[in-house]
Amino acid sequence: MRGEPQKRISPKALKVWRLHGVLQTLVLAVLVTGTVVLATIFDWPVWIMAAAIGVLLLFAYLMIYFLPSVRWKRWRYEVREQEIELQRGLLIVKRTLVPMVRVQHVDTVQGPILKRYNLSTITISTAATVHEIPALETGEADELRHSISLLARVAEDDV
Known part of the structure; x- marks a missing residue:
């Protein structure tokens, strides 16, 4: 059995995922603020405010620091002549x-946040599903898309 895939996604993925975590935390902060205001107006027990703030702090830690770090450490890929191997996961590592x-076709996708960090995501489409390799440097993503499309054509010619 082969070892785990050797290639990693860009370290800038951490910044992108942490920025997403900040945005998600801001949405939750608005809800928590509303809860604290309602708790103050309607004289709810203090533990409700404390629980809401505690949930916000835990959520912020998980989404901004912990989950992006673990996600980046686990995400690996490797493109070989006959196959593409992907490894990802947090608690359960999926290969x-x-x-x-x-492989039917390969695309690169770049939203505004990825573009800001010069990153792209590769999507690999098969008849059954779509697989992604997230947050690659744009130049690397373009080269990888091209090499996968060439390898996929060669594989089709062999069938």
């Missing part, structure tokens, strides 16, 4: 092999 003969 996927995508045979080149199954």
